[in-house]
Amino acid sequence: MTLSRVNENGLVLLGCGKMGSAMLQGWLAQGLNANSVTVIDPHPSQWVQGLVQQGLHLNEPLPTTPAICIIAVKPQMMGDALPALRALGNGTTVFLSIAAGTSIGAFADALGDQSPIIRAMPNTPAAVGQGITALIGNAHINDADMQMGEALLSAVGQTVRLASEDQMDAVTAVSGSGPAYVFHLIETLAAAGVAQGLPKDMALQLAKATVAGAGALAQAADEDPTQLRINVTSPNGTTAAALEVLMNETDGFPALLNRAVTAAADRSRELGKE
């Protein structure tokens, strides 16, 4: 991955909370120089404050023409936060937002309608280099801009390009919010193990390792998840007994996850209107 344009011209990170920190950690590990980074955040964590010793610029005036400005504040904070970036608009600086809901059009309104803008949706496994991010750019984004955005997000996991911005609500509902569904699966699988008599720590260890191992196998195997599921399921065995409950059409996973993902996608659409 080449970060030379970013190292030469600088990167501004607006908002360095959970997602901003996860990405910054990955970029630094991939060779981004701390002294090429300006973080703007009214409540910086101890970790970000510690990076100042390595040359990171914290809440300092913005560089004049940074290569890229990453917007990682909550959608509700945009009104307060974006005016600080206005001076960078309508130029060569690429804006890359990871905010749920906020449309490219809303950024163009706030930053200037000639601004190159990428909208992206990463997820928190980026913190361990195993995220996935969907991206789409506006008409002012050229190939080199898109490659720069993809290079940054590839530093923290996989990337996919969207065909249309409309797909972003579904992406947000599947992979943006998705880690929370999986963490809840771990919580509830462990609790069910405790209910069957296991000690709490052991149940959690079993649940975490099972989800991590199954995820790794799903990524690595040639078979699809359907075949991997069949491989676990002996006829008339224990897995078949559990799947009869989980695969129930009315109240099993299919119906439940469809309702959950629909609720998240609907909320993403609403955020765009607030």
Ligand SMILES: NC(=O)c1ccc[n+]([C@@H]2O[C@H](COP(=O)([O-])OP(=O)(O)OC[C@H]3O[C@@H](n4cnc5c(N)ncnc54)[C@H](O)[C@@H]3O)[C@@H](O)[C@H]2O)c1
């Ligand atoms: N957490 C996730 O799983 C996730 C995944 C994908 C996308 N996102 C998106 O990332 C964005 C950030 O989410 P998060 O979970 O990291 O939130 P967060 O609350 O952890 O971080 C937001 C940061 O913005 C800072 N901030 C507040 N006002 C500011 C301002 N005016 N200027 C600069 N910084 C300001 C806060 O101090 C905080 O550190 C959101 O838009 C969210 O939709 C989050």
